[in-house]
Amino acid sequence: MHAGDAESSTFFLKFAFSALSATAMTAIEHVVSVRFLQKHYGPLRALGGVSLDVERATVFGLLGQNGAGKTTLIKILLGMLAPTSGSADLLGRPVGSVAARRDVGYLPEDHRLPEYHTGPSLLDVYGGLQGLARQERRRRAAELLDMLGLAGREKLRIRGYSKGMKQRLGLAQALLHRPSVLFLDEPTDGVDPVGRKQIRDLLLAERARGVTIFINSHLLGEVEQLCDRVAILKKGQVALIGTVPEVVGEKASWLVAFDRPVPADHHWNTARLTPAGTDGMWRLHLAPVTGIDRFLDEARDRGLHLRHLQQERGTLEEIYLQLADAGGSSS
């Protein structure tokens, strides 16, 4: 479903969604649907007309510099902030309603868990607020504490926790009631590499279970590994959105290495080669309107065999920094 479709059939769809209510959940493709969302704090514009969709059982990464509007967007989706204009639906229900929050897990950035609790007692309280029965709360808490490497620390108060432990417990409270959407703001903040891997695996398992995950992170490598789709917010607007390959794009350059040395001044008809590194690696820039096949044919004609061929891609970090620079120079 695209923005245009939704706009053209708004009335019917909204009516249908509200009528179907809970049963519609599984039928909805877009778990999060945001249209022209604006949020102003007085004269300050935090969001300036954001539209995006997040499909079910995908991991969606939201990137952007500090102050780009990421947390504002999440808070609007969770009903904590009222948008100035535009609309946002969560699981087919308008955000802000109690019903829309029932099936949502959230790990805020810089969260502060009440320090007088132990891990199990905190999960018990949050589970109760979430409506879980006592036995279910206990079972689920034990399961999650074990899964997140906090087993054996049940008696320890949170004031004695390390930052990584707090982060794991924060994640446990978000997963407690088996929500179908997770909003995670910097989920691996302060966690060691082993822990990060555990958390990544856990999130991928949740996705496999059908959970939609909305991640807000500065760890671009991690976003690249985890996310199916990403959006980059800049000054309250979506600067880029798409799958990771779509966003980073493909370059017209390749890295090649031959089975024997090639002189640096060797002339090619189909490409221009420049040394790349010391390992006999060359960076290959194809001539305009030339495919890689033509170059491979030329190499074969010259009796050269390839031992390495790899298309060069941009990284999310490059794109991110490019966008940030553009913003820096324009402001």
Next chain:
Amino acid sequence: MNELADSRGRESACRPGLLRSFAAILRDAWLAFLDARILWLLLAAIAVLFAVALSARVEPQPAGRRYLDLAARALSADMTGIDLTKDSFTDLAGRLDGSLSWIASADPLPADADDGPGTAWSVTLARNVVPVAGSLATADEIASRFGQIPDGRLWTIREIRETTTGIAAAMGSQTWELTVDPGPDLRILWPHRFSLFGDSLELTRPEGAPLGLEVFILQKLLSNGIGGTILLLVSVVVTAAFVPTMIRKGTLELLLVRPQPRWQLIVFTYVAALLFVAGLLGLLILATWVVTGLLTGLWSPGILLALPTLLLFFAMLLSVSVFTGVVTRSAVAAMLVTVATWAVLFVVGLMHMQVVASRIREENVGRPRPVSVANALRPQPQSQPGRREKPAVARTPFHTTTVARVVETVYAVLPHTEDLDTIIDRQLMRDFAVGGRLRQLMESPDFQWARGVGLTLAHTAAFLIAACVIFSRRDP
């Protein structure tokens, strides 16, 4: 299809009932409450207070003759229909029926029995009637009136026999031989010595003070006074942190994401805090009742009324604390504003009492001074010849001054927490029949307990609703 059913099942399983949400908030608040170290200090302080109280010794002092005299004096007045909770002793004094009664002799029964509140007496009662103003009484009239101190019966008459001679009767003089048993309320008025740490710290004069007065003071001190004040002050300090801790950045988001309307977080936290303090107050007041009961054998349950009144007072303070906490997000601000509110209410209440007392004083000008039972029982100082009463200085009565008007206006709109205190005082005085300055207030026609309770409740609700509205509308 299975997926659909699963989704429906989860939907219903995750719909939190009010009770479950409340239980969760209650548990959270309970752990926060237990985490406060000052709470344990408080409990230790209160335990010490009660240990000291339990070290007390309360012993009856010989006083039988004085009490028999008092009963005889009461006989001189027509006490029918007198209710000391409504009528003052001034009214009572106006009911003298033109006769004078006194105890000619009184001997314990049996002769070697103690002079104490449990002893029976053989009494010779004499009565002189002023001709024209009064008439001779029959034995039945004496029997029905002797010892009828209005709050209860001092004595009950087992046997009565008139011994008046014909000539004496002609001169308006009558005598009776009575055998009297102690009445159920005699112990309340009987003077007792009160000392702490065994006999080491004497707190009463050698002749003792009425037991009811001692219980009254002790109960006021332990529950309404030191005990209640320390407990409520500590409760204010502990609970002031509840809301600011809950709504601080990073913690609030973890709660707002739950499927509860926001007002529930505030109201449930409020009720949870109130419940804990109710528990503490309940313990304190119950302990007070048990300790005074064990020490004195007086088990009147009036002090238990202090639980709802102190709790109502705290409910009002807590609503101020919650409101300030929501507005400022600061535990220190919530605590300071609450304590300041308490101080203002206390000062205004105190000044208002002065206004009421001043008004009563003026109304009583020219009327005989009211006397209390406690004062009547105390041995009267011998009048000293040559010592003159100070002439009264003419000055503007306090209740007509501008300050008094301001106090009355402010008092009219503030929660009448002073009235809550008076409710307890009135009840304790009903239980223990002691008078004095408090009785004046108690008898003030201005006193309406329903208005005090109503205004306090209204303020509480207003602060709480304001807190909920602000909290629900504000961006986190």
